[in-house]
Each structure stands twice: as C-alpha cells, then as structure tokens.
Amino acid sequence: MSQEDASLEARLEEQETFEPPESFVEQANVSDPGIYEEFEENWPESWERAAEFLDWDEPYDEVLDESEAPTYQWFTGGELNASYNCLDRHVENGAKNRAAIKWEGELGETRTYTYGDLLNEVNEFAAALRDLGVEEDDVVTMYMPMVPELPIAMLACARIGAPHSVVFAGFSADALATRMNDADSEYLITCDGYYRRGDALDHISKTNEGLEDVEHETETVVVDRLGDDLDHSLSESQHDYDELVEAHAGETVEPVSRDAEDMLFLMYTSGTTGKPKGVKHTTGGYLSYVTWTSHSVLDLEPEDTYWCSADIGWITGHSYILYGPLALGTTTVMYEGTPDYPDKDRFWEIVEKNRVDVFYTAPTAIRAFMKWGKEYPERHDLSSLRLLGTVGEPINPRAWKWYYKHIGGEECPIVDTWWQTETGGHMITTLPGINEMKPGSAGPGLPGIDVRIVDGAGEEVDAGEAGYLTVQKPWPGMLRTLYRNDERFVSEYWEEYSDPEADEWVYFPEDGAKIDDDGYITVLGRVDDVLNVSGHRLGTMEIESAVVGVEGIAEAAVVGGDHEVKGEAVYVYAIPEDGYGDQEDELEERAIESVEDSIGPIARPEEVVFTPELPKTRSGKIMRRLLEDIASGNELGNTSTLRNPDIVDQIADQVEND
Numbered sequence: 002m003s004q005e006d007a008s009l010e011a012r013l014e015e016q017e018t019f020e021p022p023e024s025f026v027e028q029a030n031v032s033d034p035g036i037y038e039e040f041e042e043n044w045p046e047s048w049e050r051a052a053e054f055l056d057w058d059e060p061y062d063e064v065l066d067e068s069e070a071p072t073y074q075w076f077t078g079g080e081l082n083a084s085y086n087c088l089d090r091h092v093e094n095g096a097k098n099r100a101a102i103k104w105e106g107e108l109g110e111t112r113t114y115t116y117g118d119l120l121n122e123v124n125e126f127a128a129a130l131r132d133l134g135v136e137e138d139d140v141v142t143m144y145m146p147m148v149p150e151l152p153i154a155m156l157a158c159a160r161i162g163a164p165h166s167v168v169f170a171g172f173s174a175d176a177l178a179t180r181m182n183d184a185d186s187e188y189l190i191t192c193d194g195y196y197r198r199g200d201a202l203d204h205i206s207k208t209n210e211g212l213e214d215v216e217h218e219t220e221t222v223v224v225d226r227l228g229d230d231l232d233h234s235l236s237e238s239q240h241d242y243d244e245l246v247e248a249h250a251g252e253t254v255e256p257v258s259r260d261a262e263d264m265l266f267l268m269y270t271s272g273t274t275g276k277p278k279g280v281k282h283t284t285g286g287y288l289s290y291v292t293w294t295s296h297s298v299l300d301l302e303p304e305d306t307y308w309c310s311a312d313i314g315w316i317t318g319h320s321y322i323l324y325g326p327l328a329l330g331t332t333t334v335m336y337e338g339t340p341d342y343p344d345k346d347r348f349w350e351i352v353e354k355n356r357v358d359v360f361y362t363a364p365t366a367i368r369a370f371m372k373w374g375k376e377y378p379e380r381h382d383l384s385s386l387r388l389l390g391t392v393g394e395p396i397n398p399r400a401w402k403w404y405y406k407h408i409g410g411e412e413c414p415i416v417d418t419w420w421q422t423e424t425g426g427h428m429i430t431t432l433p434g435i436n437e438m439k440p441g442s443a444g445p446g447l448p449g450i451d452v453r454i455v456d457g458a459g460e461e462v463d464a465g466e467a468g469y470l471t472v473q474k475p476w477p478g479m480l481r482t483l484y485r486n487d488e489r490f491v492s493e494y495w496e497e498y499s500d501p502e503a504d505e506w507v508y509f510p511e512d513g514a515k516i517d518d519d520g521y522i523t524v525l526g527r528v529d530d531v532l533n534v535s536g537h538r539l540g541t542m543e544i545e546s547a548v549v550g551v552e553g554i555a556e557a558a559v560v561g562g563d564h565e566v567k568g569e570a571v572y573v574y575a576i577p578e579d580g581y582g583d584q585e586d587e588l589e590e591r592a593i594e595s596v597e598d599s600i601g602p603i604a605r606p607e608e609v610v611f612t613p614e615l616p617k618t619r620s621g622k623i624m625r626r627l628l629e630d631i632a633s634g635n636e637l638g639n640t641s642t643l644r645n646p647d648i649v650d651q652i653a654d655q656v657e658n659d
C-alpha cells in the first residue's frame with residue numbers, strides 16, 4: 002500500500018459521519034428535510050403521497066381505517082391491479098421499448114425483456130393459468146430459482162388476482178410441502194433445474210418429492226431451464242411452460258380490479274415456533290409502500306438501471322427486484338448465479354456491463370468481497386454507480402467503509418435499510434439526499450414511521466441504552482395478518498407492548514436496538530429464537546426439531562454463533578441417546594442431513610457438538626445465551642445459577658478442540 006493510500010485508509014477508519022455527496026443531493030428524488038415534519042403534521046393523509054405513485058381503477062375513500070386494529074386497512078374502497086401498474090401503464094405511456102428486466106444467466110447468456118415483451122408474456126401466461134383453472138383468490142405457489150419466468154409468473158398471478166406464494170428454491174422438499182399444505186395451494190410453478198457454479202442442479206426431483214407430501218391434487222407448470230442437460234419426464238398433471246405460453250400466443254387478459262385490501266401475495270417466514278408464518282400482503286398498501294420507498298430511499302428513476310442481488314424467493318426480491326422498481330418503470334437487473342462464478346469479480350462485471358446506477362446487496366456479501374480483496378472491483382469501471390444499499394442484517398462499520406470506498410469510490414451514499422418480511426418495505430434508513438450517514442447505524446425512522454426504543458415495560462430508554470425496537474403507528478406496507486391465523490398475528494407482533502383496552506397498538510418486530518441523540522437507530526439483532534444466517538431468517542426451533550428427529554439423538558439445542566462472513570452461523574449442541582455415545586461421526590452426519598432435508602442447505606449446521614448434558618437453569622431451562630457465547634468464542638459470564646455449571650467448561654473445551 003502506498004503512503005497516500007495508507008493515510009486515506011486511516012482517515013476513513015476514524016471518520017464517524019459522512020455527508021451525502023453534493024452531486025447526489027442535487028439530483029435526489031427527495032432532498033427537502035421538511036418531509037419529516039410534513040408527514041407528521043398531516044398523518045395519516047400524508048400517506049396519499051405513496052398512493053399517488055399508482056394508477057387506481059377506483060379511487061379510495063379513506064386513507065386509513067383503524068376500526069379493526071391491529072388489522073389496519075389502507076386506502077379502503079380503492080381498486081387497482083398490480084400487474085397493470087407494473088406493466089400496462091408504462092407501455093401506454095410510451096415505454097414499450099424500455100428494458101424492464103435484464104437477466105444475466107450464470108453461464109453468461111443474457112435475456113432482455115422490454116416492458117412490451119414482458120407485458121406480452123405476462124398476458125400469455127395469465128391466459129394459460131386461467132385455462133388451467135386458476136381463479137381469483139386461488140393461491141399459486143412458485144418454487145423457482147432466479148429465472149425470468151419467476152417474475153413473469155408472479156405478475157401473471159397478480160393480473161388475474163391470484164395471490165402468489167413464492168418458496169425459495171434452496172428450501173427443501175419438506176419445506177415446499179408444508180407451505181403448499183398450509184395455504185391449500187393447488188397450483189405450482191417450478192423449474193426442471195438450474196445452474197450453480199456451472200453444474201446443472203436437478204430441481205424437479207426435489208419438487209416431485211415435495212408434491213408427494215402435498216395433501217391435495219395439484220396442477221404443476223415446469224419451466225425448462227436445463228434443456229438437454231437434465232433428463233426428466235412430466236406426469237399428467239405437469240405442463241411444460243413454453244408449450245403453455247405458445248398455445249396462448251398473442252392472447253391478452255384484462256387485469257382484474259382488486260380491492261386495495263385484497264391479498265397480493267403470501268410469504269412464509271420463520272418465527273419462534275417450528276411452524277413458518279404465512280405473512281399476508283395486500284394490493285393497495287403494499288404496492289404503494291414499496292413504490293414510494295423505491296422512489297425515496299433507492300432514488301429510482303425510470304431511466305435507471307438498478308440491481309438488487311437478492312433472490313426473489315425472499316421479501317427483498319419481491320419488494321425491490323420486482324414490484325417497487327417495475328411500478329416506477331425502472332430497468333431491473335436479475336442475476337441467476339453466485340458472486341464468485343466464473344470468478345470473484347462477477348458482480349462488478351455485471352455492474353460495468355449494464356452501467357448499473359443503483360446497487361442493493363447484503364452485508365454478508367460485502368464481507369465476502371472484503372475477504373476476496375479490492376483487486377476484484379478494481380478490475381472494473383464502476384463509475385456508473387450513484388447509490389448503494391444494504392439490507393438483511395446489521396452492517397459493521399468496517400464493511401460499510403469498504404463498500405463506500407471500493408465500490409462507491411467515495412461518491413455514492415449508502416442506505417442501510419432496516420425492515421422485515423412483515424413490514425413489506427424499508428422502515429429505518431437515512432434518506433440518501435438528506436441525512437448524513439453513520440456507518441453501523443441504519444438511521445432514523447422514515448418519514449411517517451414512528452419507531453421508538455423501549456425497555457421491557459414499554460418505557461422509552463435513554464439515548465445509548467439497549468432496548469427493544471417498536472413501531473408505534475401503522476404504515477401502508479404492513480402485514481395484515483398471518484394467513485388463517487389471526488390469533489397468532491396478534492400474539493406474535495402486538496401483544497407485547499399494546500394496550501388493547503385503550504385501543505393502543507404497538508408493533509413489536511422482535512429486534513433489539515439503541516438510539517443516539519440524533520435519533521439514529523443501531524439495530525442489535527433478533528431478541529427471539531430466530532437466527533440471521535447470511536441475511537436469511539431461520540428459526541432455531543425448526544432446526545432443533547430436525548435434529549431431535551434423528552435416531553440416536555436424545556436432546557438438542559440450536560443457537561447462533563458469530564461468523565466472519567455469514568454474520569451468524571448455526572451451532573448444534575446435542576445429547577446422544579444411551580448406547581450411541583461412540584457413534585458421534587455418524588450422528589453428526591445424520592443430523593446435518595436431517596436439517597438439510599427439512600429446511601434446506603442454507604440451514605446446514607456449522608458444527609454439531611456432542612455433550613452428555615446441556616447447561617440448564619435450576620428450573621430446567623436450557624441456557625442458550627451461554628451456548629451462544631461458547632459458539633462465538635466470547636468470554637463466559639456467571640454460570641453459578643446453573644444446575645450443572647461444570648458442563649459449561651467441558652463443552653467449551655470441546656468446541657475449542659474441534
């Protein structure tokens with residue numbers, strides 16, 4: 002490193018606040034700091050601003066109906082169609098030939114869909130779905146990797162008013178079946194397979210395995226991604242995507258007017274108990290919210306080329322690859338593969354080639370890039386970038402600064418966006434044309450978003466003190482309920498801090514956080530039994546029940562431990578059954594296999610530690626915090642309240658020796 006470089010590096014390391022670059026501010030979509038006050042004074046009517054981004058078939062009567070709180074209703078009486086808002090209106094307004102999706106296949110092939118092309122294929126596939134029997138309000142499941150047919154299928158469903166439920170392709174057959182059964186979903190759109198690091202992966206066998214456990218008949222559509230690279234045959238109830246689309250070539254389907262409160266989609270996510278929760282999002286509130294935040298936070302313009310590197314199988318992909326960017330008429334990039342194939346500069350090659358203006362990724366990816374070294378981004382011209390974003394987990398200041406310097410060239414603001422599957426869109430972040438940035442702290446609540454940090458009794462804590470994150474006013478993008486489980490919706494999110502008798506409702510996202518004197522919030526992580534592995538949400542209880550299901554394992558505890566790249570990794574502590582003590586290697590293998598079968602490879606344990614006992618309190622509760630500290634290599638606190646304090650040292654020794 003040259004002397005000049007070294008002193009730059011040192012300056013950056015010490016710098017705690019960063020002003021948005023003047024060149025950015027000048028062109029920002031939102032640059033008037035008065036917006037915070039405006040939202041507050043005029044609340045909830047201020048939210049009309051979000052709804053105005055959309056074309057409504059029927060205007061709404063009321064912005065917010067609180068009568069059924071905490072099931073709030075937004076833009077009531079309004080009617081609209083999401084696919085119309087993402088496609089038709091842009092074509093009608095002269096953007097027919099603008100690129101809507103630029104797809105980059107892992108093997109180097111590309112496909113560009115203009116708004117005109119996309120509208121045509123969505124129409125054809127919507128006609129095909131109708132022909133298969135899909136009716137308004139039927140839940141259609143998608144179990145697909147990052148191929149263009151996934152967003153096409155989602156928009157086709159939105160067009161005919163059939164809510165979609167996308168299951169991440171990396172999830173297991175079991176996970177697919179659980180979700181299809183829970184939603185009574187009789188239609189599935191899947192793929193024969195996909196490429197990972199150049200290898201053809203079979204996806205259809207996994208799909209078929211899952212379908213065996215689905216309790217009702219299903220019609221399945223299969224996209225042919227692998228061609229001759231995979232031999233497979235389709236059963237009677239399985240249809241080839243291309244044939245269906247061809248059979249409906251040139252057909253159009255009138256977009257169905259949906260009530261603002263009608264379900265747009267379901268998205269299953271992990272919670273405290275073993276059973277995933279079906280988060281319900283609506284057409285009017287959700288679409289308004291993601292479009293507004295894509296405009297104000299991601300600063301997107303129709304002329305932009307924008308790339309979010311998430312998978313559409315997660316909420317980030319729904320809100321910020323598909324719905325928000327397309328509702329604004331932006332060009333959205335979609336990449337099929339991994340960041341290190343064929344080499345570790347793949348992302349930067351994609352940015353350079355497509356002249357990407359705005360790039361949005363996860364801290365776990367940034368930590369991997371850092372580890373690989375700055376020479377990879379340095380191979381490419383990244384000067385097209387204007388704004389960078391992160392999502393999914395806290396970003397440590399070192400990773401933030403690396404991203405700022407080596408990807409943004411110190412000329413792009415970074416938005417560190419805190420939000421959840423349940424919130425639909427961004428909640429806490431700086432507005433890039435207004436606020437200064439503080440690495441490691443996401444920023445203030447967005448205009449109209451009332452976030453407060455409270456103690457266990459619900460009282461606001463002082464600046465600098467750790468507490469619980471709460472949201473004290475509703476917002477349009479919020480989940481409406483958990484599918485067919487209103488009771489769990491209330492108990493999971495509202496019971497903790499609300500006062501139902503006074504009709505005062507406080508949303509609890511189950512994250513810990515602290516706030517500074519400027520109102521900037523640093524999110525500290527989950528306070529429930531949910532892990533965040535590489536930005537993916539996994540329930541410890543789901544993993545635990547997979548491990549305990551293994552023959553020869555009597556009891557298990559699953560916790561998260563710090564991990565340099567993944568942020569958190571899965572650690573399993575297990576007690577072998579009598580007589581299995583000498584079979585630890587096989588037990589470990591079976592435990593890992595069982596986790597991959599019931600959830601998927603993303604939940605694969607980093608380590609399985611066998612122990613004769615688990616550390617327990619006198620009342621018999623497993624001391625997870627201690628196990629977390631052991632996994633993270635932290636100093637261990639007081640163990641004297643344990644029923645079996647000796648076991649702690651024993652386990653710690655074992656982890657160190659492994």
Ligand code: WTA
Pocket residue numbers: 270315316317391392393394395396417418419420421422423443510511512524525526527533536537538
């Ligand atoms: C965590 C992903 C810190 C948080 C959009 C939240 C974050 C969970 C951030 C939701 C961030 C997300 N800083 N933590 N910028 N963004 N999280 O539902 O713990 O997959 O509760 O939604 O991720 O994960 P989910």
